[in-house]
Amino acid sequence: MSSRTLVMGSMRELGTVGLVAGLGSAYAAVLIMTSSFLSTMASAGGGVGVLLGSVATVFILIALYVSVVVIANCVDTVIAGRLRHIALLRLLGARGPYLRRSVMRATALVGLAGGVVGAVAGVVLADLTRIVLVARGTLPEADYGLVHPLVLLSVAAVAVAATLAGWLGSRAVLRVSPAQAMSGTATEMPRSRAGSVLRAIASLMLIGGGLLVLLVSMWLGEDGSAAGFLAAFFGSVVSATGLLLGARFVIPALVGLCARLVGTEPPAVLARRNAVKDPLRTTRSTMGLVIGVTLVTTFASGMQALRASIATWPSDAEHQGEMDQILAAATAILIAIVVISSVIAAVGFVSTMSLTVIQRQREIGLLRSLGFTRGQVRSMITRESVALSATAVAFGMVLGLVYGSVGAQSLIGFGTDGFVWGVPWLVLAGIAVCGVVLVLAASRAPARRAVMVTPIEALRIEA
Numbered sequence: 318m319s320s321r322t323l324v325m326g327s328m329r330e331l332g333t334v335g336l337v338a339g340l341g342s343a344y345a346a347v348l349i350m351t352s353s354f355l356s357t358m359a360s361a362g363g364g365v366g367v368l369l370g371s372v373a374t375v376f377i378l379i380a381l382y383v384s385v386v387v388i389a390n391c392v393d394t395v396i397a398g399r400l401r402h403i404a405l406l407r408l409l410g411a412r413g414p415y416l417r418r419s420v421m422r423a424t425a426l427v428g429l430a431g432g433v434v435g436a437v438a439g440v441v442l443a444d445l446t447r448i449v450l451v452a453r454g455t456l457p458e459a460d461y462g463l464v465h466p467l468v469l470l471s472v473a474a475v476a477v478a479a480t481l482a483g484w485l486g487s488r489a490v491l492r493v494s495p496a497q498a499m500s501g502t503a504t505e506m507p508r509s510r511a512g513s514v515l516r517a518i519a520s521l522m523l524i525g526g527g528l529l530v531l532l533v534s535m536w537l538g539e540d541g542s543a544a545g546f547l548a549a550f551f552g553s554v555v556s557a558t559g560l561l562l563g564a565r566f567v568i569p570a571l572v573g574l575c576a577r578l579v580g581t582e583p584p585a586v587l588a589r590r591n592a593v594k595d596p597l598r599t600t601r602s603t604m605g606l607v608i609g610v611t612l613v614t615t616f617a618s619g620m621q622a623l624r625a626s627i628a629t630w631p632s633d634a635e636h637q638g639e640m641d642q643i644l645a646a647a648t649a650i651l652i653a654i655v656v657i658s659s660v661i662a663a664v665g666f667v668s669t670m671s672l673t674v675i676q677r678q679r680e681i682g683l684l685r686s687l688g689f690t691r692g693q694v695r696s697m698i699t700r701e702s703v704a705l706s707a708t709a710v711a712f713g714m715v716l717g718l719v720y721g722s723v724g725a726q727s728l729i730g731f732g733t734d735g736f737v738w739g740v741p742w743l744v745l746a747g748i749a750v751c752g753v754v755l756v757l758a759a760s761r762a763p764a765r766r767a768v769m770v771t772p773i774e775a776l777r778i779e780a
Contacts (some may be wrong), residue, residue: 331427333391333668334482337661338431338475339438341384344657345377345471346439353465355769376654381474383608383658385482386561387665390601392424392486394672403490420487421480428479432472440464461777520563521559527556531723538730545727546608553720557611560716564604569596571712572603576704584693587684588700591677599705602669605708606755607716608664610748614717615740620648621727622739629733632772652744663751666709667759670702675761682773691768695760710752714745 325430396403406416447461530552537545560567576589593599624645674681681694689697722739 331395331423333665334388334427334479335422335431336664336668337384337391337435338428338479338660339435340657341380341478341662342432342435342472342475343439343442344380345475346379346436346468347443348654349465349467349471350440350443350447354443354461357459357461376658377471377474379612379655380658380661381478383605383609383612384475385478385485386608387605387661388424388479388482389430389486390605390665391668391672392420392483393489394669395603396420396487396489396600400489417484417487417490421483422489424483424486425476425480428482429472429476432475432479435475436468436472440468449644488679505669517563517566520559520566521557524556525559527552527554527559530555531589531727534727535723535730535736538727541731542603545681545730546724549720549724549727553615553724557608557716558719561608564607565596565600568600568603568607568708568712569593572599572704573706575708575711576701578707579700579704583689584697587701588697588704591697592701592704598673602666602673602705603709603712605662605665605669606706607713609659610710611716611720613652613659613744613748614714615721616651616655617720617741617744618649618718618739619724620651620721620739621741622722622737623729624648625739626729626733626737628726648741663755663758666706666755667762670698670705670759671763671766674698674766694768695764698764699756699760702756706752706756706759710748714748 363510403416407413444463451458451461534545534548534552537548573589573593576592579585579588599727684697718738718740722737725739726733726736
């Protein structure tokens, strides 16, 4: 048995890593191949190719960022449920750095395998689509390449991202002491008060600095400076990093508020307790989804604010109609491009919910032995999923509305009076519907798996 199996368990726990890596690699391959096709079709110089390549690079980096967050949370969740096994390995002489390197190797190999499969699927999909479009006359005949060399670079980037995520998610391995194996149970060591204070200070500084840059970006936009949009992008990245760093101080409290709305029945009470019982687990479960919802809402809100601002400019009705049509098409294209990042985040949410339910088999068995029915267990898990996903969706929407509206203001603030909020009601409704579907997907499978185990079998599972 390899050290990877001892630390991470079966390959089922690493399935999310491969799936996320495959989605990210396929997404990158499709964007790279599409950019290559359009550049070949344009054949009007390098300017178009450079522009399309830059746009593709930005969206690929966004997908890689989301993938790192999701994979790191997945690895962290798996390790949190296997701390006793890790403590036993430490007691038998295994060193923490060695075990951590084994986790990194496992995530790197699985990420590389998923990246290769995803890249092949993306290239095949892009080429088949191109062949169909050429046959229909939508694309002109040209010397299109079958595979762009940058696809190989994207596979390497996915493998590196998986390795980085494994390194970030395996930090708990170093905090497990051999003595914990002697106690019969092992739990993650709490962070020191000094470390928490430093994290809070760093988070506040990044959030404050990012907000300040966002204010500067709007001022530059009012002045007509082209640097306003770049400043808005930088401010969004800095403030979002601060929110990510300090999420453990905010997300559990927000989940606690949403959990109060799931009811007062015994399953609801237990769901509310489970949702906030482990603040780190709560944060891990929701942050990837928060990022995905924020991305979609940001682009939709920004484009809606642009449309609302341009509608106030003095121009004839025909020109206004053309501009509105162009912006509507651009909104649909941008959302379609960035939605894969939200899919990756949703996969991470479903996987984390499944892993946490598996790790609580003993608790569920105890509830069954005390009289909880299968329906009550399903209700408890579904309500917990509702509390987590509702928090992530609502928080992501708020962040996206702010970032998108500020971005639009920094771009064309010189032509508008006051601040214009972009509220894309249709997109927000779509996100809410997807949130409901996500709750069903995140709770159905783990709930079914939980009630399939009899109380006696569940109580035999080691804590």
